[in-house]
Structure formats: structure tokens, C-alpha cells
Amino acid sequence: MATSKEFHDYILENLQRAGEVSTKKMMGEYCVYYREKVIGNICDNTLFLKPTDSVLRLLPDAERAYPYEGSKTLMAVVEQVEHEAVMRELLGAMYEELPAPKPKKKK
Numbered sequence: 001m002a003t004s005k006e007f008h009d010y011i012l013e014n015l016q017r018a019g020e021v022s023t024k025k026m027m028g029e030y031c032v033y034y035r036e037k038v039i040g041n042i043c044d045n046t047l048f049l050k051p052t053d054s055v056l057r058l059l060p061d062a063e064r065a066y067p068y069e070g071s072k073t074l075m076a077v078v079e080q081v082e083h084e085a086v087m088r089e090l091l092g093a094m095y096e097e098l099p100a101p102k103p104k105k106k107k
Contacts, residue, residue, distance in 0.1 A: 002028035007045040011081055018087035029068065034091045037098045040075060043067040048075035054093030058086065 008023065008030055015021040015032070023030040023042065030042040032049075040049035048067040049055050055062070055076050062076040080086055 003030060003042050003045050008042055011042055011047050014081045014084075015087060015091070017084045019091045021091070034095055036101050037095060038101075039091070039094050039098065040078075041067040047078040047081055049078050049090075050094070050098070051076050052094050052097040054090060054097055058090050058093065 011032075012021065012023055015034075020035045022033045024033070029044075031038055032040045032042060032047070038050075040047065042048070044067075046065075046067070048065070049059075051064065051074065059076055059078065059080075062078060064074045065077050066073070067075055
């Protein structure tokens with residue numbers, strides 16, 4: 001089941017209150033970026049974040065699941081997206097932990 005536009009917009013609106021968040025549609029689902037770093041996915045009307053140390057520390061009770069069939073990464077399912085302070089702290093900590101985006105190759 002693909003993510004609905006309404007759910008995508010709801011997640012994006014809440015995350016943008018916490019920081020510079022954007023998404024890119026990919027095969028009916030979405031990659032989620034924070035300041036140009038991939039932090040997770042929106043799949044099947046669920047927000048998944050990469051299981052960085054900060055995610056596991058700040059969301060210790062978060063369910064872990066695969067965002068899509070064939071995924072090799074067990075990710076954290078985030079339900080408290082409306083809690084701006086938590087999301088702001090989480091995004092900032094994730095940003096420090098995740099590698100810089102790879103430079104785009106010139107054509």
C-alpha cells in the first residue's frame with residue numbers, strides 16, 4: 001500500500017517545525033531528508049528513521065520494522081512526530097551522526 005498524500009503532508013508539516021526537512025517521492029513512497037542527509041523513509045503511512053545511536057537512545061521504546069519488502073535495514077517506527085522538541089533534538093543528533101551526502105557526479 002502506497003503512502004497517502006495526506007499522511008505525507010502531515011508528517012512533513014510536523015517535521016518541518018523541527019528543522020529543514022524535505023522529501024523525495026520514490027516508487028510511491030518517500031525518502032526523508034534533514035539538511036540534505038537521508039534520515040529515513042515514509043512507507044505505508046508510517047515514518048521510519050534510521051536506527052542511529054541517538055534514535056535508539058531518544059526513542060528506546062520505538063518499534064523496529066523494515067520499511068519495505070527487501071529492505072536490509074531494520075528501522076525505528078516513529079509515532080511522536082507531533083512532539084516538536086523531541087523531533088528537533090532527534091533530528092539535530094541524527095545530523096551529527098550520519099555521513100555527509102555523496103557529491104553528485106557531473107554529467
